Amino acid sequence: MRKLLNTLYITQEDYYLSRERDNIVIKQDGKIVNRFPYRIIENIICFSYLGTSPSLVQLCNENNISLSFLTPTGKFCGRFVGMTNGNVLLRREQYRIADDDIRSIEYAKRSLLAKISSSRKYVLRFKRDHSGKIDESLFNNVDKELLKSIELIKQVKDKDSLRGIEGNAANTYFRVFNDFVLVNKDVFQFNGRTKRPPLDCVNAMLSFGYSLLTNECQSALETVGLDSYVGFFHTDRPGRASMALDLVEEFRSYIVDRFVFSLINKKQVSNKHFDIKENGSVFLNDKGRSIFIKEWQNRKHTEVVHPFINEKVKLMLLPYVQAQLMAKAIRDDLPSYPPFMA
Amino acid sequence: MSYVEDEYLMLSGIQHYYFCKRQWGLIHIDQQWAENSYTAEGQQLHKKADDPYIKEKRKDMFISRAIHVSSSSLGLSGILDVVEFYKDKNGISFQGKKGKWQPYIVEYKRGQPKKDKRDVIQLVAEVMCLEETLDCQISNSYLFYHSVNKKIKIDITKELRDLVHDFSAKMHFYYQHKKVPDAEFFKNCRLCSLYDICMPRMNKRPKNIDNYIENAIYSEADVCENY
Ligand code: SF4
Numbered sequence: 001m002r003k004l005l006n007t008l009y010i011t012q013e014d015y016y017l018s019r020e021r022d023n024i025v026i027k028q029d030g031k032i033v034n035r036f037p038y039r040i041i042e043n044i045i046c047f048s049y050l051g052t053s054p055s056l057v058q059l060c061n062e063n064n065i066s067l068s069f070l071t072p073t074g075k076f077c078g079r080f081v082g083m084t085n086g087n088v089l090l091r092r093e094q095y096r097i098a099d100d101d102i103r104s105i106e107y108a109k110r111s112l113l114a115k116i117s118s119s120r121k122y123v124l125r126f127k128r129d130h131s132g133k134i135d136e137s138l139f140n141n142v143d144k145e146l147l148k149s150i151e152l153i154k155q156v157k158d159k160d161s162l163r164g165i166e167g168n169a170a171n172t173y174f175r176v177f178n179d180f181v182l183v184n185k186d187v188f189q190f191n192g193r194t195k196r197p198p199l200d201c202v203n204a205m206l207s208f209g210y211s212l213l214t215n216e217c218q219s220a221l222e223t224v225g226l227d228s229y230v231g232f233f234h235t236d237r238p239g240r241a242s243m244a245l246d247l248v249e250e251f252r253s254y255i256v257d258r259f260v261f262s263l264i265n266k267k268q269v270s271n272k273h274f275d276i277k278e279n280g281s282v283f284l285n286d287k288g289r290s291i292f293i294k295e296w297q298n299r300k301h302t303e304v305v306h307p308f309i310n311e312k313v314k315l316m317l318l319p320y321v322q323a324q325l326m327a328k329a330i331r332d333d334l335p336s337y338p339p340f341m342a
Numbered sequence: 343m344s345y346v347e348d349e350y351l352m353l354s355g356i357q358h359y360y361f362c363k364r365q366w367g368l369i370h371i372d373q374q375w376a377e378n379s380y381t382a383e384g385q386q387l388h389k390k391a392d393d394p395y396i397k398e399k400r401k402d403m404f405i406s407r408a409i410h411v412s413s414s415s416l417g418l419s420g421i422l423d424v425v426e427f428y429k430d431k432n433g434i435s436f437q438g439k440k441g442k443w444q445p446y447i448v449e450y451k452r453g454q455p456k457k458d459k460r461d462v463i464q465l466v467a468e469v470m471c472l473e474e475t476l477d478c479q480i481s482n483s484y485l486f487y488h489s490v491n492k493k494i495k496i497d498i499t500k501e502l503r504d505l506v507h508d509f510s511a512k513m514h515f516y517y518q519h520k521k522v523p524d525a526e527f528f529k530n531c532r533l534c535s536l537y538d539i540c541m542p543r544m545n546k547r548p549k550n551i552d553n554y555i556e557n558a559i560y561s562e563a564d565v566c567e568n569y
Contacts, residue, residue, distance in 0.1 A: 341558030
């Protein structure tokens with residue numbers, strides 16, 4: 001399998017990135033904090049307000065290192081990508097499918113089947129592992145309803161109905177989120193999904209995790225030569241990486257949700273890792289963010305056997321494998337798209 | 343058969359095609375390219391040989407580097423590293439050069455002579471392109487292997503020429519239909535730099551995707567062990 005190179009996360013708000021010959025150099029107040037040879041890096045994600053020198057941008061572009069800017073709370077600002085894989089035929093076919101409702105809904109259905117099935121697997125697994133500590137009848141109901149949504153998706157014929165089913169399934173799944181929390185229940189109360197802005201600690205972490213995941217998915221798609229802005233389920237909207245969001249669906253539960261609840265349940269985060277703003281919005285603070293990212297980096301290297309290709313893959317290469325399978329399906333190298341099934 | 347310039351394929355692709363049709367398709371049709379140590383090393387070597395400004399001359403021979411060649415009957419074009427010209431009364435004449443000269447290609451290869459004919463096939467294709475470009479006849483040429491420092495003479499036979507014709511016709515067929523050939527899963531795969539992109543096992547014995555999804559939905563097991 002392809003090697004998982006490093007992602008460099010710049011989490012301190014006052015770090016500045018520059019270049020010295022073949023090195024990426026991190027500075028604070030003009031002093032060098034750290035340096036890395038560019039060859040070991042494939043992604044830079046910058047949560048700092050100070051940004052980077054133009055010559056670093058150039059270094060990244062020339063070496064296909066993607067460079068993304070996010071606000072400290074994880075809101076996406078922009079991204080530089082180097083020379084993309086030069087296959088115009090692949091992208092043109094991607095656009096054709098995106099323009100064709102009958103073809104694109106097949107991809108969308110598969111991704112959402114995978115998404116809901118993966119949420120359900122997590123619910124089942126959690127129920128099994130913590131049978132004494134949870135409300136079993138709630139878990140059973142959620143399981144049944146998710147299974148119903150899966151059956152509905154198989155029969156659906158238009159994208160609007162698909163969106164409806166997907167929305168319902170998401171709400172059903174969120175009903176067990178409070179029960180996924182086993183410790184510090186007062187701090188980690190979940191009152192439904194809130195995004196703009198997140199209104200509790202669980203939402204703050206979910207949002208942050210989803211934005212990291214979106215970034216991984218976007219680079220994976222671009223690496224295989226797909227256009228991350230043209231999706232099959234998410235429709236075009238200026239500045240929205242719709243194909244990346246399509247791909248994110250398959251991994252939300254498997255990569256982010258499990259991760260967030262394991263951070264909570266292993267007591268790796270607590271109330272002192274969050275800031276509450278005047279308007280009630282909640283965000284990870286500096287310390288919280290760096291814990292989150294440190295654990296995220298560790299988690300990336302977890303190995304799992306990919307159920308379709310039957311090979312051991314590091315967790316954060318899963319988006320890359322799916323991007324490849326997506327490209328193969330679009331190229332007709334596979335009869336259809338096999339989503340990631342947890 | 344004759345091709346127009348726009349349709350020419352890369353001459354160097356014929357060795358990929360010989361090694362594995364699919365590898366050629368992934369590189370030349372899908373334009374996917376994965377570098378590994380072999381390919382990187384190969385490119386280093388070519389850098390030197392490609393320099394068009396190095397000229398070497400003796401009384402009865404001269405060397406020309408980085409000659410552009412093409413063949414409209416094969417529909418291939420490329421650049422030759424090294425062509426040696428020897429004084430020969432049956433050779434061809436050049437403007438501004440006295441006498442007649444017979445060209446021989448010397449194709450430099452890293453590593454050792456291969457068990458298969460991939461280097462030979464490429465050389466023959468190069469010869470055919472050079473013949474068409476210079477309007478001459480070439481009955482033999484050379485492969486030079488760096489690591490063993492050995493120069494091997496290759497006769498450009500009718501059988502080899504037929505094989506090259508056959509390959510180039512098939513390459514054009516696939517290229518026109520934008521179809522990457524299926525995997526040929528065999529021992530070459532271990533040496534192939536495109537293994538990860540190709541996923542040959544999957545391509546050779548594709549799973550039924552609908553079954554894969556159904557089974558995963560209704561199975562109790564869960565891929566993840568670590569949460
Ligand atoms: S992995 Fe095997 S089948 Fe695939 S391109 Fe390489 S040699 Fe050919």
